Amino acid sequence: MTSKKQAVTVYGAYGHTGRFVVSELRRRGWTPILSGRDPGKLSAVGAEHPGLEVRPASVDEPASLDRALMGAVAVINCAGPFASTSAPLIEAALRARIPYLDVAAEIEANIDTFELFADRAREGGIVVVHAMAFYGGLGDLLATAAMGDWTSADEISIAYGLDSWRPTPGTLVAGQVSKQRRDGRRVVFANGKISYVTGAAPVVEWTFPAPMGKQPVIAEFTMADTVTISRHLKTPEIRSYMTVAAVKDLTDPNQLAPTASDESGRSSQTFLVEVLVRRGGEERRAVASGRDIYAFSAPLVVEAMARVVSGQVKTAGVFTAGEAFDARDFLASLCPEHLSLEIR
Numbered sequence: 001m002t003s004k005k006q007a008v009t010v011y012g013a014y015g016h017t018g019r020f021v022v023s024e025l026r027r028r029g030w031t032p033i034l035s036g037r038d039p040g041k042l043s044a045v046g047a048e049h050p051g052l053e054v055r056p057a058s059v060d061e062p063a064s065l066d067r068a069l070m071g072a073v074a075v076i077n078c079a080g081p082f083a084s085t086s087a088p089l090i091e092a093a094l095r096a097r098i099p100y101l102d103v104a105a106e107i108e109a110n111i112d113t114f115e116l117f118a119d120r121a122r123e124g125g126i127v128v129v130h131a132m133a134f135y136g137g138l139g140d141l142l143a144t145a146a147m148g149d150w151t152s153a154d155e156i157s158i159a160y161g162l163d164s165w166r167p168t169p170g171t172l173v174a175g176q177v178s179k180q181r182r183d184g185r186r187v188v189f190a191n192g193k194i195s196y197v198t199g200a201a202p203v204v205e206w207t208f209p210a211p212m213g214k215q216p217v218i219a220e221f222t223m224a225d226t227v228t229i230s231r232h233l234k235t236p237e238i239r240s241y242m243t244v245a246a247v248k249d250l251t252d253p254n255q256l257a258p259t260a261s262d263e264s265g266r267s268s269q270t271f272l273v274e275v276l277v278r279r280g281g282e283e284r285r286a287v288a289s290g291r292d293i294y295a296f297s298a299p300l301v302v303e304a305m306a307r308v309v310s311g312q313v314k315t316a317g318v319f320t321a322g323e324a325f326d327a328r329d330f331l332a333s334l335c336p337e338h339l340s341l342e343i344r
Contacts, residue, residue: 008305009033009072011057011089012079014041016168016258017103017133020265020298021078022049028302035068036079059085065092074305077102080174082109083181086130090117094124099308103133103297106174108181110136110227111194114318122317129319131224132304133297134271137321138288139225141331142275143233144322145343146286152234153277158225159217161208161272162246166258168294187222189230189238206241209287209342212272217241228320258294266292286343288331299338303330 008025012018013034022045025032032052034042039056046054057064069075069092079085082104090113093100104110113130121128131137139158147153167175185196201220208215221242229238249255261268272289290296304321307313313324321330328343335341 005029005031006073006309007031007033007053007071009035009055009069009075011035011068011075011077011085012170014038014045015078015080015170017170017294017297018078019045020295021076021103021301022052023264024298024302028306030302030306033068033072059088062088062092062095065089066095069093069096069098072096072098073309074099074101076301076305077104080104080106080170081177082106082174083112083177086113087116090121090128093126093128094120097124097126099127099129099305101129101132101301101305101308103136103301104131105133105135105171105224106178107187107194107222107224107227108178110224114227114231118318122315125316127308127313127316127319127324129304129308129313129321129324131228132301132321133224134293134300136224136228137300137304138273138296139223139275140228140320140322141325141327142273142286142288143225143229143277144327145331146275146277146284147233148284150277150279150284153279154235155237155239155278156229156233156235157239157241157276157278158223158229159206159208159241159274159276160221160223160243160246161206161212161215161274162243162293163270165246165249165293166256166267166269167250168257172255186220187226188220189222189226190236192236194226194230203244204241206274208272208274216244218244218247221247228322231320232323258292264295266295269293271296284344287341289340290338296338299334303333 022032035055042054055068057068206217226238258267275286277284
């Protein structure tokens with residue numbers, strides 16, 4: 001593994017997820033460079049982490065991004081909406097010739113990154129790992145691990161078992177951006193492609209492993225995992241399900257932000273993600289459980305960054321988690337501290 005104390009720029013370091021990423025980097029011996037749009041908020045984070053460099057930067061000012069990335073071995077983008085921040089930061093990473101990673105969960109922003117930068121990242125010789133977060137990264141790794149030696153599947157289903165979902169301000173803003181782009185439609189993946197449909201999503205039941213058990217879920221609740229999985233796993237159908245309780249929290253007009261329940265800042269929220277892969281009459285599945293979907297994104301993206309910087313991704317370009325890494329090995333590296341895992 002790469003020697004520690006190397007600098008990594010965290011853009012959006014003062015955001016909810018960004019703070020977890022900064023802490024995880026420090027815990028693992030890296031040196032975060034704190035960056036983002038708001039100098040005052042950055043200074044507040046800097047006061048919590050004495051000795052770290054604070055470098056304000058705006059996506060509208062390329063020179064400021066270049067200064068923010070100077071001397072860093074990688075950049076991790078935690079600032080949404082990613083529809084606005086991903087492209088300028090990838091451009092800056094291309095100029096600096098360093099890897100770029102983000103925690104984007106916006107479906108349209110994910111699609112844009114693959115379409116706009118796949119060729120340029122490959123030609124520029126940098127690695128871009130997109131959507132390296134709870135939504136986008138975890139489901140992709142689980143699906144890839146469950147597929148194993150299968151080269152294709154008839155169907156991949158992802159069931160998100162969240163006991164609650166208190167969205168961050170960043171999640172809410174990103175959701176509004178996505179809604180505007182979709183013009184009231186919903187995203188589905190069927191017949192081998194992503195498409196947009198109208199009408200309410202159906203409510204069905206999903207039986208999760210104990211102790212969660214049978215739960216009402218919203219079907220066709222498409223998240224970033226659908227984009228990442230469809231990039232490299234061959235299947236005509238990707239179905240997604242989300243517990244009704246979590247959707248009610250997300251759509252509550254009196255939404256509450258996540259509340260810390262321990263010294264690390266993690267909330268008490270729990271998650272269980274089950275991925276079911278079907279081919280003919282056979283089934284394979286992977287199940288992961290843990291705590292706090294936002295806090296969990298930090299070890300996920302930091303582990304990915306460490307693997308990229310140490311040269312474990314041999315080819316330049318834009319990648320998903322399942323494409324870039326050995327899925328089973330990657331997931332195992334998060335156990336048992338961050339994740340409980342079963343693949344069968």
